[in-house]
Amino acid sequence: MTTRKRKKSLLPNSEDQTDGEAVKIQIQCQPDHSLQVVHQNVGKDESLSPYFSTKDAVRLDYSFFNQPCVQLAKAFLGKVLVRKLTDGTELRGRVVETEAYLGGEDKASHSAGGKRTERNAAMFMKPGTIYVYPIYGIYLCMNVSSQGEGAAVLLRSLEPLSGQDVMRGLRAAKRREGAKILKDKELCNGPSKLCQALDIQRCFDRRDLATDMEVWLETDQGDTIHAGEVVSAPRIGVESHGEWATKPLRFYSRGHPCVSVLNRDAERQMSTQSCTDFSILGPHIIE
């Protein structure tokens, strides 16, 4: 068995973003599980947009979001979340950690028991609908509804790919003066952190990730996650919900430095498991 070490330097840093010229950065998983950093200069006229798909990046539509919750939560891993600010700046981050909230019998879900309120209405809307809600009075979390009544996927962590300096500024605005400068891997390593870093606001609630002009999801050549690299673990912060607290409905990219909380037990268990458990594979995951 080989173990993969991901060096810090693999994370693109702010120097990769040059003034006035877009630089597209990808970290690609190679067939041998190694990683390759790819830089591409993208002229202004060719800047990526929802209406400009290159062979490298393609916007995902309703058909992607219209899949069962657990499957969608895994399928999100490796995809690129893009946030276009009003000044045209595009912030990009690759999804490395998600959680599935199933609704119905899932007691940890805001929509448990089919409970529908003004707050969680987006969870019952069509797959791809964004559900943004405030938590602890001061933070926001971003979910995306999936197939299934009241089911949604919580986006927990991103690997910043471009716009890191803007993200740093957005994050710093919420922190005390004199706080240490955040490293790239600290910009989006938590559900509320990614909302701050990408300027996802409350008003994004109920918007459609498949068609919105300011936020969308892309697939690119670097988004393939190998099944053996996906950790399934209990969700974070739902300890009070009995047996549902222990179900392995959190998914993250193993060994990735941007994951918010590691679960060493789950990682150890999968090391001893056969890699032939195809039941956990999403459609984009290859062996």
Added chain:
DNA sequence: GGTGCGATCGCCT
């Protein structure tokens, strides 16, 4: 690095 604790307020009962 890991752990413990306080902040802070909308939502729901």
Added chain:
DNA sequence: GGCGATCGCACCG
């Protein structure tokens, strides 16, 4: 009136 799908920071080893 109580709680929470979190975070930052101080403290400890």
